[in-house]
Amino acid sequence: MTPLDVPQPLPPAPQAIGPDLAALIACPRCDAVYRAVQPGPGERAVCARCNTVLIAPRRRAGQQLIAVAVAVVVLVVAATLAPFLAIEVAGRSNASSVLDAALAFAAAGPVAMLALAVAALIVFIPVLRALLVIYVLGPVVLDRPPAPHAAAAFRLSEELRPWSMAEIFVIGCAIALVKIADLAQVHFGPAFWMFAALVVLVVVQDGFMCRYSVWKSLER
Template sequence: MHSTDIAQVDPGELIACPQCDALYRARMPGHGERATCARCHTVLIAPRKRAGMIIIALAAAQLILVLGAVWFPFLKISRQGFVNNATLLDAALSFTGGPLLVLSLAVTALIVLVPLARAILTIYVLGPLVFDRPAPPGALRLFAMSEEMRPWSMAEIFALGCAVALVKVADLAHLSFGPAFWMFAGLVFLTVIHDRWMCRWSVWQALEHGYGARRDKATA
């Protein structure tokens, strides 16, 4: 789009590519279609039928997995008759003294609190829309907050760090994975699916114009 055209278009009708910042007029694609950036081929708009219900189901599953991963044992370590079970919080809060306490709290927030908050906000914002109800109070601000937290949800980074640490510890003791380990692995997988499935432009349109998900077949 030329700069002369941009000045004549309502900013609310524009969409920017998140990768290369190219601007386009935002239009809802037809059934089975998606809008991509002509410069870098990033998907900009990809509405899917019944996507809202699928995203809510994914968020509910994430919520359950986060709570389960915190509650159940994450890892069992045994050596020469001594056995110790560690939960996810035990691993995240392993440093509780001095300035490292701040680091421990930050790790806990990034791997537990942020995914938990995003799952709750997704259900709160999209739930009414899926059932053709008006957007809940503060939906725009809360969805924006959820999107701002997305880069800080680092469950997959923690999983990678655990994998590296376990390789080094495996020669020193016998390790076995607890239920929380598999729940956390499932959480990482569902988070990736959730972020790839959601069409954020469709969600913004639904929230700003106040229509439900079924009416337009996709809010996410």
């Protein structure tokens, strides 16, 4: 690990630090301010106060992120349509997909809004984030000028990150299955395993993403 320079006290006058703002970076967790130093290949720049990774450039990270984003889109679309769970009790069985569960509450008044919110958090937002990553990084990987409004698209993708809750959905389903395991036989459908793979891909995507490098690429 290669930490950034130790934080230096900033001059009180804003105009004194104006020309150097592009060379500064703030820790998103503890707000410590550093002078950015580009790490070498395989190295990382971390916050000396809270050890948050600030800069972690990777070779061919753009291609890897685009590949992961495409996989996320494919998995979410397929998992939405494929059976998620099948429940069998007293000789009767029923299989349901995530889309079926959302449509079941479509005409239920206030509950319909809850169904739409759940569908947005576990389906639409992950897909939108993946599409925004492809839109932003595609021209960068091809050594072309950034796409129109690429900075706004990447900022929106980052703002939506806390609201992408596919992994929360999987954990919630696992807890629910534990509670009903004694009442019925539960069988995992293809969509369940797709969501499990989706959780892994989201973690990989966040691990590969060096947001400092992306912003610098968009500035150039």
